[in-house]
Amino acid sequence: MTQTLPVAALDHVVVDRYTDIVGPSNEMLGPVRDGGRIEYLTVPGCWGPMITPSIRSGHEVTLPVRVEGAKVGDAVALHVEKLEQVSRATSSGVTSNWDGHFLSDPFVAGICPTCRDAGRHFLYPDTYLDGFGEGAVKCSTCHSEVNPFHLVEGYTMVFDDPKGIGVTVTPERAQEIGRDGRAWVGLTAQSRQHPVVAMATADLVGLMTRCRISAGNLGSIPAIDLPSSHNCGDFGAFLVGAEHEFAVTEEQLELRTDVHMDIDSVREGSIVIVPVKVDGAGIYAGDVHAMIGDGEVAVHTTDIGARLVVRVEIIKGLALDGPILLPPADDLPFLARPFTASEVTRAKALAEANRTRLEGPVLPIQVLGSGPFINAAADNGIARAAKLLGMTENEVKNRATISGAIEIGRLPGFVQVNLLVPRERLERMGIDHLVEAQYGKAAGW
Amino acid sequence: MIEPHGGMAGGPAVHVSVTLKGSLAGRFPGGRTDVEVAGGAAVEALIEALDLPRSSYIFVVNGATSVRGAPLRDGDRVQVIPPMAGG
Structure with missing residues (x-):
C-alpha cells in the first residue's frame, strides 16, 4: 500500500x-x-x-x-x-479558420490533412517553422502546411523599454524580428508554442499606442x-x-x-x-x-x-458560479463609483424631505457573466448577481441601469455587471472587507 | 434565394433569412442570404444548404440560441456563428 x-x-x-x-x-x-x-x-x-x-x-x-x-x-x-x-514584440490580427485543417474547431483539434489521407496519425500534428507567414507552419511528418488559421490582416508591434508604448512595424522589420522570435516574444524553456512573430505580418504600419x-x-x-x-x-x-x-x-x-x-x-x-x-x-x-x-x-x-x-x-x-471582479477604482463606470460624503449628505436631505429613508451604505461590485452572444452573457451575469445578492433579476436590471452599468468585457459574450449594492449584502457574502480595502469605507453614512 | 434543401420532408417549404458571421461572412454579400428548405427541416440542414464546411456552429434563431435539431419555421432569422476563440 x-x-x-x-x-x-x-x-x-x-x-x-x-x-x-x-x-x-x-x-x-x-x-x-x-x-x-x-x-x-x-x-x-x-x-x-x-x-x-x-x-x-x-x-x-x-x-x-x-x-x-x-x-x-x-x-x-x-x-x-x-x-x-x-x-519585446508580438504579432496579432484578425483571423479566419483554415478549412480542412481541423475537426469541428480549429482552436481545439488541428489536423494534418495530408497525413489523414495517407492513413497516418493526423490529429494534433507536431510541427516546425519553415520561414515566415501563415504557410510556415509545417507538419513534422509530411512537411505540408498545417496552420489551422489564416491571419487575414494583422500587425507586428514592438515595445519600448519601460513597456509603456507600442509601435507597429514594417514587413521588413517584422521579418527581422521573426528570425529570432522566441527571444523577442520571451518564450520560456517549457513553452511549446511557436513564436507568433514568425507570421511576420505587417498590414498596419506606424501605428502607436499605449x-x-x-x-x-x-x-x-x-x-x-x-x-x-x-x-x-x-x-x-x-x-x-x-x-x-x-x-x-x-x-x-x-x-x-x-x-x-x-x-x-x-x-x-x-x-x-x-x-x-x-x-x-x-x-x-x-x-x-x-x-x-x-x-x-x-x-x-x-x-x-x-x-x-x-x-x-x-x-x-x-x-460562486462565476467570477466577481473588483477592478481598480479608476476603472469603475461613472454610475457605479462610490458616493462622496457630500453626495450622501445631499441624498439624505432629499430623502428626508420626501419622507423616505436611504437604504444604507452602498459599495460597488462587478459580477461577470458569459454566454454564446452578448445578450445571453448579460442574462447570465444578471442571473448570477441576483442569486448572489438575494435580489430578483428585475431588481438587478434596475440597479445596473440607474446606479451601475453593464460593460462589454469581450465580444461575442463576456460582460461585467456593475452595481452599487447595500454593504450588508457584501457582508453576508463575506467580501465586505475586500470591497472596502479596494474602494474605502462608504463615506458620509 | 437558395433553393429547397435538406431535412425531413413534410409540409410546405419554409423560407428563412440567414446571416453568416465571423469567417463565414464573406460567402455572401453582407454575409446575408435567403434560403428555402423543405418543411420540417432542422436548423442543421442549413449547413448542407449553404455548403458550409463541417464544423461546430452556434445557431441563433430569432435572437435565441438554438439546438441543431430544432425545426425551422417560415420567416425565421438565423445567425450562423463559426468556431471562434480569442484573447
Missing part, C-alpha cells in the same frame, strides 16, 4: 510550466498557503498556440496551483499585486476538463455537440469557471474572486495582453509573456 505524504504549504510558489487543457486531470503545483503568493511566468495565450496545432486549445496557460484549505463551495480572492510585461497590461486568464480550474480557451460561456458553447474529444453537453458547460475573461480591468491592483469547483481550487493564469480595447472587437489583441504575482485569500462558504 502506498502512502502519500502531505506536502507543507508554501508562502511563495513560482510557476513556469504550462498546459492546454484545464480541469480535474491537471497536475496541481504547490500547494500555496492561504495568504501566500503565486508568481506566474506566463507565455502568450492565443496566437502563438493557435499556430501550434499540437496545443489542443489554441491556448497555453500555466499549470494550476493548489491552495491549501480551499474546498468546493468556497471562493478564493486573487489580489493582483504585480503584472509586468516580458515580451500599453496597459491585463491578464486575459486568471482563475480556478473547472470541474470538467476543458480546452483552456473554451473555459467561458461564449467560446465554450462551440464544445457542445462538437466532433472532437472535448465535446460537452450544455449541462457540462455549467461546470466551467469563466477564467478566459479578456477583461482589461484584470490588471495590477485588481481583485478577482473566483469559485472553487475542485478541491484545492487550482489557480492558473495566462493570456496576458499589452493592451485591449473594450469589446476586443478584432477578437485578438497583443498577446505577450508576463510576470504575474497574486496573493491568495480563501473566502469560506462563498459558493
Whole structure:
C-alpha cells in the first residue's frame, strides 16, 4: 500500500510550466498557503498556440496551483499585486479558420490533412517553422502546411523599454524580428508554442499606442476538463455537440469557471474572486495582453509573456458560479463609483424631505457573466448577481441601469455587471472587507 | 434565394433569412442570404444548404440560441456563428 505524504504549504510558489487543457486531470503545483503568493511566468495565450496545432486549445496557460484549505463551495480572492510585461514584440490580427485543417474547431483539434489521407496519425500534428507567414507552419511528418488559421490582416508591434508604448512595424522589420522570435516574444524553456512573430505580418504600419497590461486568464480550474480557451460561456458553447474529444453537453458547460475573461480591468491592483469547483481550487493564469480595447472587437489583441504575482485569500462558504471582479477604482463606470460624503449628505436631505429613508451604505461590485452572444452573457451575469445578492433579476436590471452599468468585457459574450449594492449584502457574502480595502469605507453614512 | 434543401420532408417549404458571421461572412454579400428548405427541416440542414464546411456552429434563431435539431419555421432569422476563440 502506498502512502502519500502531505506536502507543507508554501508562502511563495513560482510557476513556469504550462498546459492546454484545464480541469480535474491537471497536475496541481504547490500547494500555496492561504495568504501566500503565486508568481506566474506566463507565455502568450492565443496566437502563438493557435499556430501550434499540437496545443489542443489554441491556448497555453500555466499549470494550476493548489491552495491549501480551499474546498468546493468556497471562493478564493486573487489580489493582483504585480503584472509586468516580458515580451519585446508580438504579432496579432484578425483571423479566419483554415478549412480542412481541423475537426469541428480549429482552436481545439488541428489536423494534418495530408497525413489523414495517407492513413497516418493526423490529429494534433507536431510541427516546425519553415520561414515566415501563415504557410510556415509545417507538419513534422509530411512537411505540408498545417496552420489551422489564416491571419487575414494583422500587425507586428514592438515595445519600448519601460513597456509603456507600442509601435507597429514594417514587413521588413517584422521579418527581422521573426528570425529570432522566441527571444523577442520571451518564450520560456517549457513553452511549446511557436513564436507568433514568425507570421511576420505587417498590414498596419506606424501605428502607436499605449500599453496597459491585463491578464486575459486568471482563475480556478473547472470541474470538467476543458480546452483552456473554451473555459467561458461564449467560446465554450462551440464544445457542445462538437466532433472532437472535448465535446460537452450544455449541462457540462455549467461546470466551467469563466477564467478566459479578456477583461482589461484584470490588471495590477485588481481583485478577482473566483469559485472553487475542485478541491484545492487550482489557480492558473495566462493570456496576458499589452493592451485591449473594450469589446476586443478584432477578437485578438497583443498577446505577450508576463510576470504575474497574486496573493491568495480563501473566502469560506462563498459558493460562486462565476467570477466577481473588483477592478481598480479608476476603472469603475461613472454610475457605479462610490458616493462622496457630500453626495450622501445631499441624498439624505432629499430623502428626508420626501419622507423616505436611504437604504444604507452602498459599495460597488462587478459580477461577470458569459454566454454564446452578448445578450445571453448579460442574462447570465444578471442571473448570477441576483442569486448572489438575494435580489430578483428585475431588481438587478434596475440597479445596473440607474446606479451601475453593464460593460462589454469581450465580444461575442463576456460582460461585467456593475452595481452599487447595500454593504450588508457584501457582508453576508463575506467580501465586505475586500470591497472596502479596494474602494474605502462608504463615506458620509 | 437558395433553393429547397435538406431535412425531413413534410409540409410546405419554409423560407428563412440567414446571416453568416465571423469567417463565414464573406460567402455572401453582407454575409446575408435567403434560403428555402423543405418543411420540417432542422436548423442543421442549413449547413448542407449553404455548403458550409463541417464544423461546430452556434445557431441563433430569432435572437435565441438554438439546438441543431430544432425545426425551422417560415420567416425565421438565423445567425450562423463559426468556431471562434480569442484573447
